[in-house]
Amino acid sequence: MSPFDVAYVRSQFPALKRMVDGRPAAYLDGPGGTQTPQRVIDAVADYLAHRNCNIHGAFVTSEETDAVVQAAHEAAADLLGCSWEEVSYGANMTTLAFLLSDAVSRDIEAGDEVLITQLDHEANRGPWLRLAERGAVVREVPVDLETCTLDWGAFERLIRPGKTRLVAVGYASNAVGTVNDVARAAALAREAGALSVVDAVHYALHGPIDVKAIGCDFLLCSAYKFFGPHVGIMYARRETTAVLEPVRLATQEPDPPCVWETGTLNHEGMAGTTAAIDFIADLGERHLGMVQDRLPAGLQGRRRAVVAGMLAGEAYEQPLAKQLRDQLAGIAGVTLYGPPEDTPRTSTVSFTLDGFQAGEVCRSLGSRGLFTWDGDFYARRLVDLLGLTPRGGLVRVGLAPYTTQGELERLVEAVADLARAVR
Numbered sequence: 001m002s003p004f005d006v007a008y009v010r011s012q013f014p015a016l017k018r019m020v021d022g023r024p025a026a027y028l029d030g031p032g033g034t035q036t037p038q039r040v041i042d043a044v045a046d047y048l049a050h051r052n053c054n055i056h057g058a059f060v061t062s063e064e065t066d067a068v069v070q071a072a073h074e075a076a077a078d079l080l081g082c083s084w085e086e087v088s089y090g091a092n093m094t095t096l097a098f099l100l101s102d103a104v105s106r107d108i109e110a111g112d113e114v115l116i117t118q119l120d121h122e123a124n125r126g127p128w129l130r131l132a133e134r135g136a137v138v139r140e141v142p143v144d145l146e147t148c149t150l151d152w153g154a155f156e157r158l159i160r161p162g163k164t165r166l167v168a169v170g171y172a173s174n175a176v177g178t179v180n181d182v183a184r185a186a187a188l189a190r191e192a193g194a195l196s197v198v199d200a201v202h203y204a205l206h207g208p209i210d211v212k213a214i215g216c217d218f219l220l221c222s223a224y225k226f227f228g229p230h231v232g233i234m235y236a237r238r239e240t241t242a243v244l245e246p247v248r249l250a251t252q253e254p255d256p257p258c259v260w261e262t263g264t265l266n267h268e269g270m271a272g273t274t275a276a277i278d279f280i281a282d283l284g285e286r287h288l289g290m291v292q293d294r295l296p297a298g299l300q301g302r303r304r305a306v307v308a309g310m311l312a313g314e315a316y317e318q319p320l321a322k323q324l325r326d327q328l329a330g331i332a333g334v335t336l337y338g339p340p341e342d343t344p345r346t347s348t349v350s351f352t353l354d355g356f357q358a359g360e361v362c363r364s365l366g367s368r369g370l371f372t373w374d375g376d377f378y379a380r381r382l383v384d385l386l387g388l389t390p391r392g393g394l395v396r397v398g399l400a401p402y403t404t405q406g407e408l409e410r411l412v413e414a415v416a417d418l419a420r421a422v423r
């Protein structure tokens with residue numbers, strides 16, 4: 001039996017009590033956004049009920065709001081492994097990436113090169129494709145379609161020292177779960193004198209992040225993918241921010257993190273984000289024994305607990321995901337997409353079923369209380385290249401620390417029923 005206390009985890013999420021036509025809802029839609037634990041809901045409500053205000057005023061609710069904003073920066077710094085000044089909040093990852101591309105574009109000259117990948121979500125492609133308007137040449141790292149992994153040989157060939165100005169790569173594919181060696185990508189970028197941008201939106205639920213170990217200039221994620229509210233978070237290396245000129249009002253503070261934070265922030269969302277990170281830390285404290293031997297040395301306090309929480313969740317989910325892949329593979333007509341076994345991957349499982357559009361499969365699963373996503377999930381380039389657009393893309397099953405083996409058994413049974421229906 002797994003030492004992971006899934007019953008405790010589930011008890012924290014009110015949404016898990018929901019029924020669909022007499023069956024418990026199974027939230028296998030995590031890569032599109034996870035559910036939130038009660039403490040996140042309480043933190044958002046508490047802020048709106050008791051502290052709702054703007055910042056930097058000379059009265060108590062404003063002072064408390066300053067504290068909420070500061071706490072959210074410190075919590076995200078513990079999540080990412082950096083200083084709080086290197087964390088900026090925004091509407092979502094996509095908006096922050098456009099803000100970043102605007103800042104970078106000021107230094108782009110005709111003929112400069114930018115590297116993106118075929119594996120990435122459009123939010124880590126579109127903002128960089130726009131640099132072509134400034135005369136940049138945008139190149140794509142190809143994906144090996146058999147293995148759904150990046151072609152690293154091509155990656156190395158396509159980075160050109162002195163020419164490549166920016167490299168944008170995903171930490172993990174939200175469509176097929178492939179985890180990329182982002183430290184290698186950042187090192188290649190650095191050697192070539194290019195900036196590196198890591199999209200960690202999908203990865204952030206699935207493993208600890210250490211931006212200093214990665215060595216990237218920027219890393220972006222979204223709190224709603226790891227139990228929090230709908231806000232975006234960006235790590236911006238202090239030294240890199242210093243040489244950029246983000247768009248801002250004359251009245252806006254010119255120093256990080258404020259220089260990236262245009263307008264009034266989502267204070268209640270930030271209060272909820274702190275609570276989400278504290279929830280992950282709580283999971284870590286509860287499961288320290290399970291991950292002790294894998295904890296990097298030298299970590300302390302909440303940072304240590306957050307890393308432990310991430311490792312514990314993944315240690316719980318990975319065997320479940322493997323079992324799910326094995327069982328789905330045994331169903332006639334199912335084709336799985338993703339990297340080979342023993343290749344780094346998240347616990348996200350994607351497949352097609354012969355005879356059905358992806359949307360038809362998800363609608364049928366949805367009617368049985370099994371929530372899964374269909375389509376390209378904005379990883380459109382990959383899904384197009386896989387030739388799956390005419391079939392409605394992929395069916396995506398996302399595991400989270402609140403997922404149970406029983407839910408996955410229900411899913412396998414439902415897919416097997418559908419498969420039998422067309423034979």
Ligand SMILES: Cc1ncc(COP(=O)(O)O)c(C=O)c1O
Pocket residue numbers: 031032092093094095121123124170172173174199200201202221222231232377
């Ligand atoms: C890998 C990945 N990158 C970027 C995004 C966009 O994030 P946001 O919704 O915060 O803009 C998503 C959202 O699904 C994603 O999965």
